[in-house]
Amino acid sequence: DPVLQYLETLKDGEKPRRVVVARDSESLRTVYPVVGDRGRVECLHDSGSQVVSTSKARAMELGLSWDPSVVIYMQSANGQVEKSLGICHDVPFDFGHMTVYLQVHVIENPAYDILLGRPFDAVTRCVAHNGRDGSQTLTLHCPNSDRTIVVPTSERG
Numbered sequence: 762d763p764v765l766q767y768l769e770t771l772k773d774g775e776k777p778r779r780v781v782v783a784r785d786s787e788s789l790r791t792v793y794p795v796v797g798d799r800g801r802v803e804c805l806h807d808s809g810s811q812v813v814s815t816s817k818a819r820a821m822e823l824g825l826s827w828d829p830s831v832v833i834y835m836q837s838a839n840g841q842v843e844k845s846l847g848i849c850h851d852v853p854f855d856f857g858h859m860t861v862y863l864q865v866h867v868i869e870n871p872a873y874d875i876l877l878g879r880p881f882d883a884v885t886r887c888v889a890h891n892g893r894d895g896s897q898t899l900t901l902h903c904p905n906s907d908r909t910i911v912v913p914t915s916e917r918g
Contacts, residue, residue: 764782781893790917792856792914794855796823799823804875804877805877808889812878812879813863813864813881814835814845814876815868816870816871817846818870825867832844837872843869848865848867857912860903861884886901896914899911900912
């Protein structure tokens, strides 16, 4: 236990400092932009993903068309590899005061509606600000309007 090790290294009479430790887990965070001018959608923010992707069901619900000639193989966190169905080009994601256009890979049946991966982070120069209480905001920069906004996130679900 690192806390006990720290306490054992204190010199006689030395007062221990308060030790702050991380929780054993934190909730995944989501945002709710209007996607494809059709309605608000829960989007999971995941800087560990190389792509932006959506489920086939959500793409169909939003009326998004996709190009089936552009496919990739996606490996999920559980190690499964799945071929995408195609890519939706230039899909608008409206965050209220800014709209960004993303290339969205369509997956048959992922565990999310839309996943915002590294392409989202890169185009918006996204900076996540995390609170010790688990809260999070995203600072986003629009490459087209040069506007910067702060978007609160919510716990997933």
